[in-house]
Amino acid sequence: MLIYCCYAFHALADETRLRIVHRLSEGEQCVCDLTDTLGTGQSLLSFHLKTLKEAGILRDRREGRWVYYSLNFEALEEIEKLVGSLKAMNGRLQAGLKCCE
Amino acid sequence: MLIYCCYAFHALADETRLRIVHRLSEGEQCVCDLTDTLGTGQSLLSFHLKTLKEAGILRDRREGRWVYYSLNFEALEEIEKLVGSLKAMNGRLQAGLKCCE
DNA sequence: TGTATCCATCAATGAATGTTGATGGGATCT
DNA sequence: AGATCCCATCAACATTCATTGATGGATACA
16 A cells, blocks of 8 residues: 555656646546646657556546546545545544554 | 645655655654664665655654654645545536536 | 548656765764 | 764765657548
């Protein structure tokens, strides 16, 4: 889980990719729409989409000439769970309890 | 918020740093303890601690010769909020509603 | 069949980053 | 004051990564 999140964090640790994710949080989009919206070169955008996809954060779906990308709900949940678990242990210790895992 | 989380994600996008964060989730520790636990060189560990601190994820506190590091609860909450908001919008669209921001 | 569109891949370049070893600064102890 | 311990910083190197432009593959349309 730590290792997976390491990949996921790396995928999210880029301004262009975060903007992509933010756009896709509004719903699935094809590459050409993202190119227009983000003002990025098509080649570069494709590289970032691949990075996000390989990290499990995006899914893709082909429809004719177009490829649609969308967020992978489960990946976001994994990240949220990890961060939450760190917080949880922190909170327990702040309350004077011990970690039992 | 996106920009801040970009820095935070970058800080977390490293296996050594994730292990540091995981250790510190059990409570604050001084650098020499972390050096023993993680088996990392002292110089390298100091570099990673600085990276995490500059991203706002860690706090440090000096006590005599020792410097103690601990997690910054607020930073983790920011990350959790961002990831959660992405999920939330995604969910709304899956339910057929529109994003109104 | 030929052309146009959408997208991925490749090669090349420059910048950023992780790692190591050596040095130095600050605090404690004798 | 001198020695020792904890930690940060510096220089140097190798590696990774973002970016760009060119090429190619797949699909749709005339």
